[in-house]
Amino acid sequence: MNQDRTLNIVCHAILVVGAVLVCLPLYFAFVAGSLTIVEVQQTPFPLLPGGHFFENLAESWSRGNFGRLFVNSIIITGGIVIGKLVMSLLAAYAITYFRFPFRMTAFWLIFVSLMLPVEVRIIPTYEAVADAAGPLRWLAGVTGLSGLVETLTGYRLETALQWNMVNTYRGLILPLIASASATFLFRQFFLTVPEELCEAARLDGAGPVKFFFDILLPLSKVNIAALAIILFIYGWNQYLWPLLFTTDKDMATAVLGLKQLVPVSDAEPAWNLAMAATFVVLLPPAIIIIGLQGLFTRGLVDSGK
């Protein structure tokens, strides 16, 4: 057993190294965040934190307009979590518990969207958001509806059908929930729900609405909570979409605001403010991961199934 004891020590050593690797960037970020702008530029870099952390926090909070950006981030993240959960629950319910014409077509239309991550269709999705009514105008033109309306009422349908979602919450939320990952997950879960439950509910005369709210939803509680955590982190940490869809500084998210605080080569190297702000921005997801670790791990492992 002597060998096992050695291995035990080695394993602890490995894990300590791992923990240090994780914490090292965060620790130095904390140190930098607690220094003044002069101190942060000195060589060698101080190994112990200074006493200006909360000062820097306050300064970066106001300089980065984080009060406003946090509200934006919370609204957008909330919209993504709730929108995606509601939409996927309903869609998954429809395709597992209903028989209707074109069911398999609907199924494949939904699941084919798992194939293309948002990153590969950046530009056309930008267009779709900047001109969300474009397809409707096209449809109105093709079907002759716009000509009809114009001759009848003198009203140009084309001018009415303008819908620019750049710099709106909708524009930030909708493209991000346009994927079937959560639907797929709920479908897999619904398939494991015992058949007897629905049979019994139907014998008792329950309709689809009652069955959904009284039986299926309570059964899915844990799955919903676990997925909500994953979606929250996903939404909070979005970068590429907000970067494209917000030209107005007041519509930016907290993550974007942090990026703005990072000094570029010619600017005053205010790394102390940027690093203090880092902690504010990563606090909400970090709290969730640490506080709800069991649920989070479950959500993650489930979403990989």
Added chain:
Amino acid sequence: MPAADRTATTGRGAPGRPFFFGIGRLLKLDGRRSASGLKKAHFTQPWFAAGLLAPQLLILLFFFFIPSYKALSLAFVQIDPFGGRVLFVGFDNFRQLFGSAQYRYSAAFTLIFTAVVSIGTLLIALVFAFATDFVIRGRGLYKSVILLPYAIAPVISGVLWAFLFNPAVGPLAQLMHALGLEWDPNRRPMDAQILIIVAAIWKQICYNYIFLVASLLGVPQSLLEAATLDGARPIRRFFTVSLPLVMPVVFFLMVMNFIYALFETFGIVDAVTRGGPNGATNILVYKVFQDGFVLLDLGSSAAQSVVLMIVAVSFTVLQFRAIERKVNYQV
């Protein structure tokens, strides 16, 4: 609805749809439960179902199908920047793209970057997962700390590492300078490449680690005990018993790591190098963004999107295979 119609029917009686069925076979979506994933006891109100599906289908139409179709069609046209005239040019955009040395460099670097990040992440996570599985005391604490980076956005991971290795103020860059090593990711391409690889791996280890720890816990104790009785030491047990059993998870993670490195590292590149110096870290997904939004070369950018789409679709097929294998092995 007649009552007979509403009672048990298997969803199997659906008329033949060879095309969808073919993809279904390929992706192995349904397993053995039922050919079409319909519950035996189900409702039959088509309009109600349509209403339930409407939100999802509408959002997909506007933000998935129309954009994807546009990306495809844009790749085959040239847009005249002055008149806004659209000219069909066939495969010209692709020919130009593959003829461009810059693009070929970017593709080659993306390949290396993806391979190094995926394999590096997996190997490191395997070591940590093995160690976590072995130790008893402090296991929970180690787990909490190592999975912490999951909370951190790729772009923030980029910011953290950009600071640590900033040639002027970064503590680790200073350490390297003190050791007499040259280091400047703003000028030396190799340094920039190493830096984004480190930041990308650091961010992804936790994901691999969570899955590996969970699946190692699922390895049957009886098998491990049998191996112990046969005199196998822990490391040997790991390689001969545990690792083969968790192989499906390893395969799954490999696919997920590829997808991560290809598409989700945008924020890291944007925060650390902006594709520089001189295009040295311009991975494909960053190049699509740059050519489309900064240089406004829409035709080329759309052609690049199509190439990425093809890559993405093939990886998704692999991903489904991986998921299916993972489920079958019951780990």
